[in-house]
Amino acid sequence: MRSGRVKILLIDDDAAVLEVVSLMLASEGHAVLAAGSGREGLARLESGEAVDLVLTDLAMPHMTGWDVVRAVKTSWPATPVGLITGTPEHLAEQREVVDALIMKPLTLESLRQGIRQVEASAAARRESREGGAGP
Numbered sequence: 001m002r003s004g005r006v007k008i009l010l011i012d013d014d015a016a017v018l019e020v021v022s023l024m025l026a027s028e029g030h031a032v033l034a035a036g037s038g039r040e041g042l043a044r045l046e047s048g049e050a051v052d053l054v055l056t057d058l059a060m061p062h063m064t065g066w067d068v069v070r071a072v073k074t075s076w077p078a079t080p081v082g083l084i085t086g087t088p089e090h091l092a093e094q095r096e097v098v099d100a101l102i103m104k105p106l107t108l109e110s111l112r113q114g115i116r117q118v119e120a121s122a123a124a125r126r127e128s129r130e131g132g133a134g135p
Helices: 015-027 038-046 065-075 092-097 108-131
Strands: 007-011 031-035 053-057 081-085 100-103
Touching: 007 015, 007 038, 015 031, 015 108, 031 038, 038 053, 038 065, 053 065, 053 108, 065 081, 065 092, 081 108, 100 108
Parallel strands: 007 031, 007 053, 053 081, 081 100
Antiparallel strands: none
16 A cells, blocks of 8 residues: 555445545545445445545444455455444454554544554555565
């Protein structure tokens, strides 16, 4: 993943949040693909839409953020995923599944930090896959 401008698939069922966060990310120079549900987001990926990372809300109907994370990590394992949540409880045991946890309320700085965390985690995972086998 290239640092700086990245192509982000943003998934949130709240249209107002989706619009505001899309604008925040775009103001940072990122290209944003918005999806109003987990199913819609996965359909974008299945159609061949290339993204540098996925940011998904946790609490969504029909398909939760965890469902999205599992699907992305199964079908597109090299694609890093950040999970946006306002409820930190019960996240510790699954933290290793996602590349970043971004806590609500969202601010421009928390989004920046989350994207940096996703990039660092993805780079570390790549490095461990490529050279971390050991002697």
